[in-house]
Amino acid sequence: MFVDGLFTAFSVLAVLGALGLILFRHPMQGAMSLIVTIISLAGLYALLSAELIFVLQLIVYAGAIMSLILFIIMFLNIQTKDLPEEPARFYYFIGGIILLVPVASFLLKIVQSLPDAETTIVGNGFGGVKEVGMILFQDWLLPFEIVSILLLVALVGSVVLAGSKRRLSK
Numbered sequence: 001m002f003v004d005g006l007f008t009a010f011s012v013l014a015v016l017g018a019l020g021l022i023l024f025r026h027p028m029q030g031a032m033s034l035i036v037t038i039i040s041l042a043g044l045y046a047l048l049s050a051e052l053i054f055v056l057q058l059i060v061y062a063g064a065i066m067s068l069i070l071f072i073i074m075f076l077n078i079q080t081k082d083l084p085e086e087p088a089r090f091y092y093f094i095g096g097i098i099l100l101v102p103v104a105s106f107l108l109k110i111v112q113s114l115p116d117a118e119t120t121i122v123g124n125g126f127g128g129v130k131e132v133g134m135i136l137f138q139d140w141l142l143p144f145e146i147v148s149i150l151l152l153v154a155l156v157g158s159v160v161l162a163g164s165k166r167r168l169s170k
Contacts, residue, residue, distance in 0.1 A: 007047055014040035022093065025083055027073045031066065038062045050127030 013036055020033030042057035136144055 003047060006043065010040045010043040010047070013037075014044070025086070026080060027076075027078055028070070031069055031073055034069075035062060035066050038066065045127075048127070052127055052129050052132050054127075 017033045017035075017037030017040060021030050021037065024030045024033060038057060038061045042054050042062065045054040045057055
């Protein structure tokens with residue numbers, strides 16, 4: 001019963017944070033809404049017994065990346081008068097809701113048609129560092145290495161583009 005309440009609370013906070021990210025105009029308010037969403041997702045990972053993903057979500061995303069984003073937003077010092085006018089903003093929002101209603105009703109019908117099943121508790125060690133590492137480096141080694149090479153190429157490409165842009169501006 002307590003776990004169901006936590007799941008509901010984290011889910012509601014995640015959805016409200018995502019709505020705040022869409023509805024707030026100022027980037028700082030949007031970033032704070034994103035932090036609420038990220039922390040709520042970390043709570044949901046904790047409820048799933050995925051300790052590694054829970055810790056990574058808090059340390060990497062809510063900690064490091066959001067600190068960088070907040071620093072950049074504060075460094076830019078964006079005022080409300082600097083933001084563009086968006087007169088049709090709520091029309092787009094209402095249009096998005098109208099488009100999502102049929103999809104949501106379809107998904108609800110699918111979920112309600114699923115047979116009831118017994119939930120089982122996951123075994124010991126699920127979501128831990130050792131288990132994730134074993135699966136990652138045994139079963140998914142090649143895709144992991146391909147992604148790391150792609151990230152390295154993207155990093156080198158961004159450095160080259162930044163250097164060429166600097167030489168062109170002089």
